[in-house]
Amino acid sequence: MAxxxxxxxxxxxxxxxxxxxxxxxxDQGLIVSQRDENGVRYYTENxxxxxxxxxxxxxxxxxxxxxxxxxxxxxxxxxxxxxRRDMLQKTKDDAEADIAELQMHLKVLSRKIxxxxxxxxxxxxxxxxxxxxxxxxxxx
Amino acid sequence: MAxxxxxxxxxxxxxxxxxxxxxxxxDQGLIVSQRDENGVRYYTENxxxxxxxxxxxxxxxxxxxxxxxxxxxxxxxxxxxxxRRDMLQKTKDDAEADIAELQMHLKVLSRKIxxxxxxxxxxxxxxxxxxxxxxxxxxx
DNA sequence: TCTTGACTTAAAGTGTACTCGAAGGTGTTC
DNA sequence: GAACACCTTCGAGTACACTTTAAGTCAAGA
Numbered sequence: 540m541a542x543x544x545x546x547x548x549x550x551x552x553x554x555x556x557x558x559x560x561x562x563x564x565x566d567q568g569l570i571v572s573q574r575d576e577n578g579v580r581y582y583t584e585n586x587x588x589x590x591x592x593x594x595x596x597x598x599x600x601x602x603x604x605x606x607x608x609x610x611x612x613x614x615x616x617x618x619x620x621x622x623r624r625d626m627l628q629k630t631k632d633d634a635e636a637d638i639a640e641l642q643m644h645l646k647v648l649s650r651k652i653x654x655x656x657x658x659x660x661x662x663x664x665x666x667x668x669x670x671x672x673x674x675x676x677x678x679x
Numbered sequence: 680m681a682x683x684x685x686x687x688x689x690x691x692x693x694x695x696x697x698x699x700x701x702x703x704x705x706d707q708g709l710i711v712s713q714r715d716e717n718g719v720r721y722y723t724e725n726x727x728x729x730x731x732x733x734x735x736x737x738x739x740x741x742x743x744x745x746x747x748x749x750x751x752x753x754x755x756x757x758x759x760x761x762x763r764r765d766m767l768q769k770t771k772d773d774a775e776a777d778i779a780e781l782q783m784h785l786k787v788l789s790r791k792i793x794x795x796x797x798x799x800x801x802x803x804x805x806x807x808x809x810x811x812x813x814x815x816x817x818x819x
Numbered sequence: 820t821c822t823t824g825a826c827t828t829a830a831a832g833t834g835t836a837c838t839c840g841a842a843g844g845t846g847t848t849c
Numbered sequence: 850g851a852a853c854a855c856c857t858t859c860g861a862g863t864a865c866a867c868t869t870t871a872a873g874t875c876a877a878g879a
Contacts, residue, residue: 602836
């Protein structure tokens with residue numbers, strides 16, 4: 540693994556974020572870049588991994604503010620590990636709840652599609668399934 | 680099932696949308712309300728089902744604009760059924776893709792939590808899994 | 820009678836996360 | 850020497866979906 544360095548343009552293509560966004564994230568403290576003797580940003584493989592990781596977190600629903608908090612904690616060292624772990628656990632739990640909810644919505648959607656396909660009794664109204672829906676929430 | 684009527688305040692609690700939002704949705708053409716002799720909105724069980732249904736759609740990722748389109752098509756009658764069906768199918772496909780992506784992110788998160796718990800070799804860096812991540816996208 | 824809750828229009832505000840452009844500058848490459 | 854990619858600050862713009870306020874009216878219930 541050569542320690543290749545990337546300037547912002549190339550890096551932006553690698554991680555799929557615009558140069559605008561990269562500078563914005565840096566402003567926000569989510570990313571740190573190194574500079575060459577002219578003040579030009581450069582990034583390494585390590586930065587690719589780091590951006591990848593924060594994009595995973597973001598992809599599970601973390602807001603930029605939460606992300607900032609995570610980064611701050613990380614900077615504080617190992618004593619914040621429990622807190623970081625808990626943050627991730629909560630994020631995970633939330634995301635799993637989101638998936639469950641999404642799947643519930645999908646079930647209704649599927650039934651509706653079947654209805655359109657005539658696989659279901661057409662006398663049932665457009666919005667037949669709301670009661671099932673409420674049921675699902677009742678035991679939360 | 681009595682044909683109970685609900686005014687906006689009660690209805691808002693039933694469906695979990697603020698009165699502001701209900702009026703807003705009505706402005707946008709997503710909901711229709713009836714009025715009593717004083718011009719006061721009232722809603723019925725049927726409206727509960729309808730709002731439930733659009734919230735399902737919304738929950739799977741449909742934007743208000745898409746929702747509006749669906750409602751417009753619905754108002755045009757049965758000849759738009761194929762188009763509505765396809766809309767729902769696409770929504771369903773998109774949502775399923777979202778779930779798949781979310782689950783991928785979750786996998787990384789879980790691994791990271793394990794790492795915090797010491798279940799994984801601690802010499803591996805914070806952001807170890809970005810390469811796996813990129814792999815997942817490569818065959819899309 | 821007073822409070823509560825409803826009504827109207829129209830405009831402004833909120834939060835999130837970018838996204839872009841202006842204006843002026845530096846260094847590298849063809 | 851021109852083109853290009855980068856740098857800076859800073860403010861404005863965009864999209865989405867509400868959310869709130871203002872200012873005034875109306876009607877039923879305690």
